[in-house]
Amino acid sequence: MKGKKKLTKVLIIIISIFVAFFLVRFIICQVTLRNSTNRNEISELQQVKLDNKMQTVLLEGVTKDLPIMITVHGGPGSPIPFNVGCRGIFPELTSKYIMVYWDQYGCAKNYEKLNYDVTIDSYENMLSDLVLEMKKQFPNKKIYLFGMSWGTVLTCKVANRLPNDINGVIAYGQIIRDVAKDKDTYNQLVQCNLTVDERKVLKHVMESDNCDMKSRLEVYALISKYTNGFFYKDKDESNSRFYKIILKTFFSPDYSLKNAYGTIVDGNQNVQTNSNVLEEMFNINLTKELLQLKVPYLILQGKDDIVASTSIAKQVVKNSNNPNLKIKVFEKSGHIPTNNCFEKVISSIIDFKSK
Incomplete structure (x- = not known):
């Protein structure tokens, strides 16, 4: 009883x-x-057709007179920190831009089970269509792109594809080549207290031209586990803002709980498991495309980033002789921006508007 x-x-x-x-x-x-x-004068969800697929985007801005900033998240499949669930989260940005938040096809608000027909070209087509849709709706407004991590692949490609329709790009954690497979990755990891099996995986990935995806992802995990290359782990720095944004999506008026959960789990698994995108990203080389840019393109990097290697980015910009291509490196941050770095990223986005 x-x-x-x-x-x-x-x-x-x-x-x-x-x-x-x-x-x-x-x-x-x-x-x-x-x-x-x-x-805000504009704060609404819209249904737009991107590469012949109906998708949802969120537009939010204090007035309709502001320029447009389209956000292109990373992952692939992880729409954090800028996503459709961000209504009201970034007033410092919505006072300067009409922010256009897009959950890429296959994740969060735009979750659909993918298949292997979905490639980088598919997402390039979608982002291009989104740019042209915004230009149609706001014909006299400047249009900018902000990409993070995997999203920087798309910002680079679309900037070259639509140079007359885009006024500038900001990219944090620019993917260029040898993702998590360059000499900086090896030099840092080889000095860590790896297990015998982990050293075998590292050696296999670094020495193989076409190693299996499982091994590539294992090296990704080693970067996160042993170094500051992904999340910066110094006790004097914090990543709390990033986690708070994830939490806030669970209280978004535009997300179901399933959508919110999908920002950190479902979309990632869907895009990475059921499409060709991750494999293509691991094997991409955007050096030539970056050198050809005809629009202002500002690369922001965490100094310790070895996922999208900061040293590679610095080298490419230095040797480019392209006045449109610039780089700014932030101390004490990896591939995911720390709180201090995130504030500098936000400031850089705001300052970019006046240039």
């Missing part, structure tokens, strides 16, 4: 927690939606 009463109490507590969570979530969603629509 006592056991039954105890179980009943536990069930009541669990149910109460769930009810409280959904009530709090409902209230926060309504407040966020009301505040955003009151504060």
Whole structure:
């Protein structure tokens, strides 16, 4: 009898927690939606056709007179930190731009099960269509792109594809070549306390021209585990803002809980497992395309980044002789920006508007 009463109490507590969570979530969603629509002249979801696929984007800006900034997230398949669930999260940006947040096809708000017909070209087509759609809606506005990590592959390609329609690009963690496979990666990892099996994997990846994807991903994991190349782990620095943005997506008026969960799990698995995109990214070389850029293109890098190698980026910019291509390196940050680095990225985006 006592056991039954105890179980009943536990069930009541669990149910109460769930009810409280959904009530709090409902209230926060309504407040966020009301505040955003009151504060901003434009704050809306739109359905747009990108590469013949209907997708959802979020537009948010204080006035309709502002230039356009289209965000292109990384992953592939992880729309953090700029995604459709970001309504109200970045007032410092929406006061300077009409922000266009796009969850790439296959993840979060635009989740669809992918197949191997989906390639980098598919996403390039989608981003190009999004640029042209925004130009159609806002014909007299400047249009900028902001890409992170994998998204920088697309910003580079589309900047070359539509030089007359884009006024500039900012790229954080620029993918160029030898993703997680260059000499900086090897030199750092080989000095770490790797296990025998981990050293075998590292050697296999570094010495093979066409090593298997599983091994490439294992080296990715080693970078995260042993170095500052992915997340910067110094105790004096923090990555809390990145995690807070993830948490806030669970309270977005534009996301279901499934959408929010998909920002960190489903989309990543979907794009990386059910398409050719990840393999293409690992084998890409964008050096020539960066050298050919005809629009202002600012690369931002965490100094310790060895996923998208900062030393490679610096070398390419230095040797480019292209006045459009510039680089800015931030201390004490890896491939994912620390709080301090994130603030500098935001400032760089804001300053870029005036150039």
